[in-house]
Amino acid sequence: MTGVTLQNVIKKYGDIQVIHGVDLEIDDGEFCVFVGPSGCGKSTLLRMVAGLEETSAGQIVIGERDVTRMEPAERGVAMVFQTYALYPHMTVKENMGFGLKMNGYPKAEIEAKVAEASRILKLDDYLKRKPSALSGGQRQRVSIGRAIVRGPEVFLFDEPLSNLDAELRVEMRVEIARLHKEIGATMIYVTHDQVEAMTLADKIVVLRAGRIEQVGAPLDLYRDPDNKFVAGFIGSPSMNFLNGVVDKGxxxxxxxxxxxxxxxxxxxxxxxxxxxxxxxxxxxxxxxxLTVDLSEALGGVSYTHVVTSTGEKVVVEERGLDRMREGDPVSLDFDPQDVMLFDAATEARLR
Structure with missing residues (x-):
């Protein structure tokens, strides 16, 4: 079993604490996504699991081993970064097998591992090419292949799709989901894109300011957020929030x-x-x-921004052919049972 356990993990840079006592259980074979806004600590936490950042306090366990003070190479993890970091003078095949070659693996074993990774990632037609002859998505697949050949217990992804255009991001999301299904390894994935989190994850960890706000399956977080931050972060477009007052029940x-x-x-x-x-x-x-301020037409769906009498804005999803336009006078309606209420002072969900 190769799950990952974080126990009261803390990270400090001098007197500044950036990770505040994180406790987390990631099951064997689970696809866990760390998500949150820039600066929330998700990449720092991932690098601590990898051993690239020293853990100031607490314990990190991979499988049954306490790896808190181990070197990165001893932890049984492989990391895929935002940048591909491929050797430009080497072919795809040489890039994927280079780490094994440097560690003294037999040539036949390297060949076999590279061939299997190439099969999984559909890179057989590109093995003799150099990185300059590949697209961004192909280069990222090579980077993932380099991680696969190491046979790690845990895969770590640090915003691997950030440098790709929108179409390639969708394509690579599918590739990574298929990869997880095929090899069944434990994967931890960092992103600021909640759409990536929702489509890839078995478990989402929502972080803010170095603390876990909520952990759960994607649809559980969408349907049952614990606080206003999670409710606003999970879901695209974001949840609308209007000021309200309790009045006569x-x-x-x-x-x-x-x-x-x-x-x-x-x-x-x-x-x-x-x-x-x-x-x-x-x-x-x-x-x-009410008045329509802006309409975003995206083909099969439009997002209509409506200005209220108090200046607050509400985004409405519209489908069908008859859609509102900027400046149109409109009315809004919703089922009160769909509403979520949050305490204005603490932002905690009222249940």
Missing amino acids: AVRIDALDRTISVAMPLPADGTAVHVGIRPEQCTITRDGP
């Missing part, structure tokens, strides 16, 4: 001049709350007190 939303009843216990009257509703859960109709 209901919630008054001044931006929409509407009071809604919800099937949950509410705090005392006068308590400020944030009302969350996702774009796909809103409906929009012509004529009304």
